[in-house]
Amino acid sequence: MNDAATKARVGAVRYLNTKPLVHGLDGENAPFELSFDYPSHLADQLSLGLLDVALIPSIEYFLGDNYRIITDACIGCLGPVWSVKIFFRTPPKQVRTLALDEGSRTSAALAKILLAERVGVMPQLQALPLGSDMRDCEADAILLIGDRAIHPPAIDAVEVWDLGETWVEWTGLPFVFATWVARPGIKTEGIAKRLMEARDGGMENLHAIAEREAPRYQLTTSECFQYFHDNLHFTLGPQEKAGLERYYQYAVKLGLAPSGRTPNYDDCEIAR
Numbered sequence: 339m340n341d342a343a344t345k346a347r348v349g350a351v352r353y354l355n356t357k358p359l360v361h362g363l364d365g366e367n368a369p370f371e372l373s374f375d376y377p378s379h380l381a382d383q384l385s386l387g388l389l390d391v392a393l394i395p396s397i398e399y400f401l402g403d404n405y406r407i408i409t410d411a412c413i414g415c416l417g418p419v420w421s422v423k424i425f426f427r428t429p430p431k432q433v434r435t436l437a438l439d440e441g442s443r444t445s446a447a448l449a450k451i452l453l454a455e456r457v458g459v460m461p462q463l464q465a466l467p468l469g470s471d472m473r474d475c476e477a478d479a480i481l482l483i484g485d486r487a488i489h490p491p492a493i494d495a496v497e498v499w500d501l502g503e504t505w506v507e508w509t510g511l512p513f514v515f516a517t518w519v520a521r522p523g524i525k526t527e528g529i530a531k532r533l534m535e536a537r538d539g540g541m542e543n544l545h546a547i548a549e550r551e552a553p554r555y556q557l558t559t560s561e562c563f564q565y566f567h568d569n570l571h572f573t574l575g576p577q578e579k580a581g582l583e584r585y586y587q588y589a590v591k592l593g594l595a596p597s598g599r600t601p602n603y604d605d606c607e608i609a610r
């Protein structure tokens with residue numbers, strides 16, 4: 339599967355948030371085949387063996403068997419993230435139904451954790467299908483992530499939570515939404531190195547990437563740059579790992595992940 343003759347299959351998130359992580363990877367001579375999809379689909383494809391490495395929701399890392407986090411490139415935040423929000427039609431304490439963006443797994447679990455631990459509610463869940471309009475959804479609260487959270491349709495929200503901000507205020511730790519993960523048996527040194535170089539190149543070219551992408555997302559270059567620079571955070575360091583572990587502990591407490599998983603940060607040390 340992963341020899342010189344067959345390129346590894348690598349899957350990345352299709353949202354704007356991932357552009358800095360895949361900088362320069364679209365060339366013909368990339369050492370792997372790169373595809374793009376929603377985070378939840380990437381997780382399913384990795385677990386089915388349809389991908390070898392993927393940028394998967396962090397909760398999914400704890401659900402997989404012998405998965406390895408292979409780089410210190412990630413999608414995280416140190417405060418408000420802007421593109422992960424819960425829109426409340428009722429005050430949070432009165433929420434009985436929660437609709438979860440079908441593209442999400444990490445934020446879906448985070449929404450349940452925050453509502454249970456901070457407000458004491460465990461609402462009935464429903465899916466908000468990809469491509470559906472949240473105005474047609476009658477749930478008391480709606481989680482949106484990624485591109486569709488950037489320009490949400492106007493609804494009568496009495497309160498909006500930015501989940502990055504809510505997490506950081508609550509725990510004092512960064513939040514990690516997604517990491518590059520390999521399934522067992524895949525040789526990843528070359529891939530990990532290339533993915534970290536892509537991220538580093540992305541960081542050096544944030545302004546140019548923002549200029550190129552902004553019009554496609556109906557943003558100004560400066561809004562797009564701010565999103566990359568001030569909201570998102572692309573490096574998994576010790577504090578981020580602490581945030582990830584804290585999130586995992588809450589997930590275990592609520593039965594959203596099995597206990598006893600120890601993070602395996604395989605090739606992360608290559609970079610730092």
Ligand SMILES: C=C(O[C@@H]1C=C(C(=O)O)C=C[C@H]1O)C(=O)O
Pocket residue numbers: 351353355377378394395396413419421422441442443444445446483484485487515516
């Ligand atoms: C910051 C974001 O992070 C994401 C949220 C994810 C999730 O909730 O499962 C997974 C990958 C990221 O795309 C976002 O989508 O806006």
